[in-house]
Amino acid sequence: MSTVILLLITGLGLGALYFLVASGLSLIYGLMGVLNFAHGSFLTLAAFLGWETARALGADSWVSLFAALGVGAVTGALFAAGTEFLLIRRLYERHIEQVLVTVGLALATVALFDGIWGTDPQFIRGPQWLAETTEILGARIPNNRFLLIAVAVLVLVGIVLFLRFTRFGLVIRAGVENRSMVTALGIDVRRAFTVVFAIGGAAAGIGGVLASHYFGYVSPQLGGSLLIFAFIVTVIGGLGSLPGAALASVVVAVLQQFANFYLAGTGDLMVVLLLAVVLLLRPSGLFGRRT
Amino acid sequence: MSAPIPGNPVLRVEGLAASIGHQPVIERIDLEVPAGRVTAILGRNGAGKTSTIKAILGLIPRSGVVELAGERIDGLLTHRIVRRGVGYVPEDREVFASLTVAENLRLAERDGAPGRELVVELFPDIVQRAGQRAGTLSGGQQQMVSLARALLNDNRILLVDEPTKGLAPKLVTEVAAALERAAQVVPILLVEQNLQVARRLAAQVVVIESGRTVHAGPADEFFADEERVERLLGVHSEGDPTSEANR
Numbered sequence: 001m002s003t004v005i006l007l008l009i010t011g012l013g014l015g016a017l018y019f020l021v022a023s024g025l026s027l028i029y030g031l032m033g034v035l036n037f038a039h040g041s042f043l044t045l046a047a048f049l050g051w052e053t054a055r056a057l058g059a060d061s062w063v064s065l066f067a068a069l070g071v072g073a074v075t076g077a078l079f080a081a082g083t084e085f086l087l088i089r090r091l092y093e094r095h096i097e098q099v100l101v102t103v104g105l106a107l108a109t110v111a112l113f114d115g116i117w118g119t120d121p122q123f124i125r126g127p128q129w130l131a132e133t134t135e136i137l138g139a140r141i142p143n144n145r146f147l148l149i150a151v152a153v154l155v156l157v158g159i160v161l162f163l164r165f166t167r168f169g170l171v172i173r174a175g176v177e178n179r180s181m182v183t184a185l186g187i188d189v190r191r192a193f194t195v196v197f198a199i200g201g202a203a204a205g206i207g208g209v210l211a212s213h214y215f216g217y218v219s220p221q222l223g224g225s226l227l228i229f230a231f232i233v234t235v236i237g238g239l240g241s242l243p244g245a246a247l248a249s250v251v252v253a254v255l256q257q258f259a260n261f262y263l264a265g266t267g268d269l270m271v272v273l274l275l276a277v278v279l280l281l282r283p284s285g286l287f288g289r290r291t
Numbered sequence: 292m293s294a295p296i297p298g299n300p301v302l303r304v305e306g307l308a309a310s311i312g313h314q315p316v317i318e319r320i321d322l323e324v325p326a327g328r329v330t331a332i333l334g335r336n337g338a339g340k341t342s343t344i345k346a347i348l349g350l351i352p353r354s355g356v357v358e359l360a361g362e363r364i365d366g367l368l369t370h371r372i373v374r375r376g377v378g379y380v381p382e383d384r385e386v387f388a389s390l391t392v393a394e395n396l397r398l399a400e401r402d403g404a405p406g407r408e409l410v411v412e413l414f415p416d417i418v419q420r421a422g423q424r425a426g427t428l429s430g431g432q433q434q435m436v437s438l439a440r441a442l443l444n445d446n447r448i449l450l451v452d453e454p455t456k457g458l459a460p461k462l463v464t465e466v467a468a469a470l471e472r473a474a475q476v477v478p479i480l481l482v483e484q485n486l487q488v489a490r491r492l493a494a495q496v497v498v499i500e501s502g503r504t505v506h507a508g509p510a511d512e513f514f515a516d517e518e519r520v521e522r523l524l525g526v527h528s529e530g531d532p533t534s535e536a537n538r
Contacts, residue, residue, distance in 0.1 A: 170390070170397065170398055171398065173387075173389065173390060173394075174387045174390060177388065177390075178387060180350060181381065181385045181387070182398070183370050183373075184348060184369060184373060184381065185370075185373065185379075185398060185399045185440065186370050186373035186374045186399075188368075188370045
């Protein structure tokens with residue numbers, strides 16, 4: 001029983017991480033039809049700058065952790081908004097060029113991060129409580145999982161409230177459904193594009209800082225490794241669906257944990273099989289719109 | 292073409308051409324919409340009526356001159372054209388199905404939405420359904436929402452694309468009445484396949500054939516010439532509802 005609890009809560013923690021990356025990917029695709037392969041770079045830069053911030057303030061304190069999260073969110077938002085404004089905006093409806101530009105940006109930034117911080121992982125420290133465990137029904141759960149879950153829930157609630165109760169949120173929800181009609185109502189939908197990129201980048205930035213605590217290190221490859229699973233989550237949940245991304249994040253991460261433990265480390269294989277099954281049965285994903 | 296309409300038009304289009312992909316959809320459209328009237332664009336299926344509306348709005352790539360109240364707008368992006376005072380009611384309504392009626396209307400509001408009273412007067416049923424998702428409304432109710440979105444604002448002109456398409460006869464009458472009332476406050480450029488509706492509403496007609504303007508002039512003169520109506524539209528001027536132009 002304790003093993004099941006441990007795998008479940010660890011899976012939820014990993015799922016929280018996937019959601020923080022996938023939420024932005026899903027919103028960006030849903031509104032703009034852009035598959036953003038540079039999304040992992042937002043995460044990685046935010047993780048590095050968050051780490052540098054925590055180091056400067058003293059890595060053991062809660063203040064430095066929250067400062068790192070703030071810096072990560074701002075870094076992700078600015079990097080993402082800048083990418084949209086400078087590179088993507090000229091390429092709407094040009095999908096091949098979008099892929100080339102975002103893949104190119106991802107490769108270039110990883111090389112840049114290699115140059116600045118080196119190729120080896122930088123091991124990090126945080127508040128002592130994060131390194132400790134809490135016992136639940138006999139299972140000793142690493143405390144950083146609880147932080148991940150709490151922050152992901154806060155981000156999910158924040159994005160939902162933003163989408164439901166703000167003018168920009170209304171424009172984004174309408175734009176996901178019918179972008180050209182939003183324009184035909186006199187709304188400059190490009191501003192919504194930038195805002196969505198910034199929100200997605202901020203979520204990824206927070207995810208980057210938390211990922212460094214989950215894995216215990218930050219490296220130039222951090223974003224790329226998470227991006228693969230975030231894309232799988234986004235497709236399974238349904239491109240453009242925030243609830244879909246949230247549910248699929250949990251399902252994928254929990255499946256991964258259980259398969260790794262009970263089926264001889266086949267977690268990644270099981271996730272790919274799940275993706276195949278979902279695409280066969282529901283090609284638009286669990287919550288995606290049928291086209 | 293018939294003689295041009297006297298006076299300063301609200302909308303003037305000259306030599307408008309547009310394509311989708313590499314396929315030309317209109318080749319040369321010339322038309323004028325005078326103030327205070329309904330101008331109907333007529334033509335057979337595939338003639339380029341909807342493409343003309345989309346090209347005026349910049350929703351598809353186009354060339355040619357488009358002037359709104361004497362100012363060129365053909366170089367502007369769609370949202371800027373709309374904000375200059377061009378309301379749009381698209382073919383097939385295009386309401387946001389996942390949003391409520393109130394959210395659909397709120398999204399369309401510009402500058403305090405001075406036309407709210409007209410919307411309440413014309414569409415009380417829609418206002419009562421403010422909390423209902425637009426996707427769950429009937430086709431007629433969705434058309435009301437689509438019209439209401441355009442009427443909320445202080446527009447110089449409305450571009451209304453096939454507002455009675457697919458509606459039951461009773462709803463066709465209601466929509467036509469709403470447009471008649473709306474035309475008292477704003478000029479309308481109307482694409483309409485139902486000739487009975489076009490006859491009832493239009494003061495001017497523009498006929499398009501194969502992407503080109505082939506006739507423009509007063510509606511009563513046009514509809515009185517049955518031979519010309521049949522030649523240009525393939526239908527009698529009474530507007531037989533089973534005829535080609537009504538499908």
